[in-house]
Amino acid sequence: MARRRLERFWRALIGAASVWALALPATAQAPTVAGLQTLFLLSDARSRSIGPENLTGQPGMGARTELKDGSAKYAAKDLGRGWKVNPYIVIPAGTTFTLGDARGSGVINHIWMTLGGAADYRSAILRIYWDDEATPSVETPAGDFFAAGWGRGAEPVINSQVVAVNPGSGFNSFWQMPFRKRARLTLENRSSKSLTIYYQIDYSQTAVPANAGYFHAQFRTGKADAATGAYTLLDGVRGQGQYVGTYLRHRALSPGWWGEGEVKFYLDGDRDFPTLAGTGEEDYFLGSYSYIKHDPKGPYVETSYSSAYAGFLATQPRNVDADYFKPDGDRRYGEYRWHILDPVRFQHELKVTIQNLGWKGVTAGRILGDGTYLPLHDDLSSVAYWYQAEPHAPFPKLPDDAALTELTKPGTP
The missing domain is CATH 2.60.120.1390 (Protein of unknown function DUF2961)
Structure with a gap:
């Protein structure tokens, strides 16, 4: 009876993930990964x-x-x-x-x-x-x-x-x-x-469990494919694993809102259609409605945020009314999304894409234009993060130094 009460106490305090460890002999209490739920456990590491x-x-x-x-x-x-x-x-x-x-x-x-x-x-x-x-x-x-x-x-x-x-x-x-x-x-x-x-x-x-995957991170850069309108975040992954994060550097080159594209996960044999499909770029990065905060006494303004699992990082927050409709574009953003509590698990194959999508007929005061979608050709760069069993497939070749660094300079076309 006393043991059951003790177990209920620990479940309420630190969650079920740590309770199993309390039942192990002292010599086995060596968590491979540190964290709040195992921080008090003594270890041979x-x-x-x-x-x-x-x-x-x-x-x-x-x-x-x-x-x-x-x-x-x-x-x-x-x-x-x-x-x-x-x-x-x-x-x-x-x-x-x-x-x-x-x-x-x-x-x-x-x-x-x-x-x-x-x-x-x-x-x-x-x-x-x-x-x-x-x-x-x-x-x-x-x-x-x-x-x-x-x-x-x-x-x-x-x-x-x-x-x-x-x-x-x-x-x-x-x-x-x-x-x-x-x-x-x-x-x-x-x-x-x-x-x-x-x-x-x-x-x-420390010892590593037999079912522990290896960490991977892959960089890509370019524009959305002209035929499909999709930018590839990750492709060619073979083996068992889980996708755990995305960083996207987005340089908007056209006037108006740029983030309508859906993120799609093609799992384990998916070809024409994915198993997981989102509802928009800012939705995937856990924002909504163009990341805009409206001041009743002022303009719509992009609002950056950084949280545990997602963030939107505007290098220069824009007054939407004044800046969204300039023809030269060149608005610079970063977005991240960590799938810590919701990893995307795959058994033998993974591909991840994002559409680059905006609106037709955008003019001053009409951020959504005429209400119909328009595929865009913005500059995109990304890092995909995942765990998998080795071996991994070859990565795309990195662009040369001049090409990579040119994209960070102000006013680069």
């Missing part, structure tokens, strides 16, 4: 951290850089070893630096970085390789990975469960990333200028 002050992550190896070898040797010259001697790494132009190479089984719990120097964020390509794979499971410009695709000076503030972007370009990922043999992270500087990076990779050395 070991905490490790890789960064400039401990490039191997090994025990007792932090802050040991000799003064003569440190990146901040001048700043630390009066204090010496152990006083923030090597807090950052400089990556020369055209080179790739190994951020971390962890061996054994474990889970990356958190990645923090901030990028300095003159190089564009899109010149910094983040790649992550699991175990001994030859092709990366994560390949994306660093800024876009953290839902900040508009470059220096246009970093949004993001307060979400798995991505946080804080003032001063503090990029954080809390995606949980299990590995069984090895985790190798690299950053390529594709620019002609040096790149400075401060970073930290926090991970746990």
Whole structure:
């Protein structure tokens, strides 16, 4: 009787997800993934951290850089070893630096970085390789990975469960990333200028369940297909897994509202028609009615927001009445959607698309034009996030550095 009362208490306090752990013997209480529901459980996992002050992550190896070898040797010259001697790494132009190479089984719990120097964020390509794979499971410009695709000076503030972007370009990922043999992270500087990076990779050395999928993130950029009107967020995924997130960088080039397109998930053999179809772009990103807030004494204004699972990030919030009808367009937005509580599960195949759709006959004062749809040709870039069993299919080739960085410059046609 007392045990049943105790179990009811824990269910009410922390949810059923943690109750099963209380029934395990102490030696088995080693949660692979950290979280509020398991935070109080003791574990045999070991905490490790890789960064400039401990490039191997090994025990007792932090802050040991000799003064003569440190990146901040001048700043630390009066204090010496152990006083923030090597807090950052400089990556020369055209080179790739190994951020971390962890061996054994474990889970990356958190990645923090901030990028300095003159190089564009899109010149910094983040790649992550699991175990001994030859092709990366994560390949994306660093800024876009953290839902900040508009470059220096246009970093949004993001307060979400798995991505946080804080003032001063503090990029954080809390995606949980299990590995069984090895985790190798690299950053390529594709620019002609040096790149400075401060970073930290926090991970746990622990056993990984047999049914744990590997984390993936894939970057794409382009326009909607002329024939179908759809932009492909992800395609060619084979194997079992779950889709867990989307970042979309949307550059609207036409007057009027630009977000009527539906997001569609083609699962496990779907061809002409999807299993999951939404009702509009802003609806998928958990907004509504064009993200507009109306002031009865003023104009309609786009309203940015950042929440645990979704956000709309206008680089320059627009007065809809004044700016939506300019012929030159060039309105710049970011949107994110994390499927943390509603992952899209697939058994052997996945494709994800979004239509690029607006309205015909848009004129000043008529944001919806004549009430009929118009396929658009806006500039779109995206990162798709998912877990799956390996191996994964090859990723599309990234555009060259000039093409990628050109899209972040003001006034780019």
